[in-house]
Amino acid sequence: MEVDFLLIGQGLAGTVLSHRLIQKGHSVHLIDDGDPNSSSKIAAGLYNPVTGRNLVKTWQADALFKEIEVFYREMEVLLNKKFVHPVGIYRPFVSYEEQNEWVAKSADPQFNDYIDQVFSQPRNQGVKDPFGGLLLKSTGYIDTRELVNGFSEWIKERNLLTTCVMSEKDLVQTQEGHWQFKDILAKKIVFANGIQARNNSFFDWIPFIPVKGEILTVKQDFFSSEIINRGVFRIDMGQGVGKVGSTYNNSEVNLSPTDAGKIEILDKLGQLIDREVIEILDHQVGIRPGIRDRLPVLGKHPSKDNVYLFGGFGAKGVSFMPYLSDQMVKLMVWGEEPHKEVNINRFFKYI
Structure with missing residues (x-):
């Protein structure tokens, strides 16, 4: 051949x-x-144009995000599968200073395609957001x-x-x-x-820098039409089930789930969502192929x-x-x- x-x-x-x-x-x-x-x-499989601790636009975001949904939807048609999930990402603010910064950024044309709304008050949806938060658009996840x-x-x-x-x-x-x-x-x-x-x-x-990442699937009395993302992400899978992660560990690179990873995710989830975890349904591990x-x-x-x-x-x-x-x-x-x-x-x- x-x-x-x-x-x-x-x-x-x-x-x-x-x-x-x-x-x-x-x-x-x-x-x-x-x-x-x-x-x-x-x-x-998250796609998010504004990332990182300091919330900056991803490298080449304007070029990248024009392609994402168009490309993967073409593959959906080819394969007759559903794996593209456009969903807003809500990121709670940690201070009034951060809130004010994003109120100002919302008037900047370079963020027009990515900012849906800036909230200056809590939304009272089970999310811990005393300072409000940022709702992003052109976001979602691919079921990889x-x-x-x-x-x-x-x-x-x-x-x-x-x-x-x-x-x-x-x-x-x-x-x-x-x-x-x-x-x-x-x-x-x-x-x-x-x-x-x-x-x-x-x-x-x-x-190459291999990075171990752990993800939990949890049961909670919580529903959101958005991905909640601060410290960890929580993707709502329906019926009170959420996928939560992820850890970043480049010192212990293996495929074994760890108690430390589970505790870290649950702790950060507790800081983000005002609902108890009823049950851990799954605990997965993957090794990301990072570069220095x-x-x-x-x-x-x-x-x-x-x-x-x-x-x-x-x-x-x-x-x-x-x-x-x-x-x-x-x-x-x-x-x-x-x-x-x-x-x-x-x-x-x-x-």
Whole structure:
């Protein structure tokens, strides 16, 4: 079998990039280890243009957020699945100073597409917001498990997926510079396998930082038509069930749920929601593929022919990937370099 692109990893990155390539008329094949605990299948999938402790616009937010819902809705149609959930995000203020700051920002045109309303009084909806809060729009979440599993079914039906644990020694480069994996011959190979990309000699110099994240599913006598987000997020799943997280731990990186993670989430949830947790229904763990400077990394290997990396998306993969997958295709097909902030060449000094 001959293809244009062989993608290693069918998590969210491999799914989005391969779909983008197929959209553009290129042939692909994917290799995935089938890990049910991959971060893509556990992630909350939030997309939020105003983030961080200081509430600033995400890098390239205006470009990113034009793409998100359009791209994922196209995939919904393709897969005949529902995984796009546009929902407002409500963030309580912690002080009158923060409230005043956002009253001023609400008049700034650069926030027009993202601020729904600034509340100067508590909303009395079970949320602890004595100073009011900020309601954001152009926000929501993608059910990444539904998306990744749905795309897996779609490509399996077309014989575009091999499920196996790939070893680097299984890749053989031909005299023409193409790559052979078993009976698959690819013009180019792309590593989109998250934190696993650091386990091969091609990209072991990239400063990946694996970050462990824990998420709880809880039962509460609480309902909200919005995602509540301060310290932790709470996504309402209906019938008093909420998904709550997440922790950020780069010192103990494994897939074991911890009491410390559970206590941290419940403590922060208690500071956010004025309702007791009746029951913990689930406790999940994932490992995010972070990068030292907290931005993704994409580009061509500096010396290996036809070898590329598309990864390091951390907690913002859902937001970054639609826009950056387009940049990645332009690089691989036309040689157009991506933004310098995410370009792999910023790490060439580590080789």
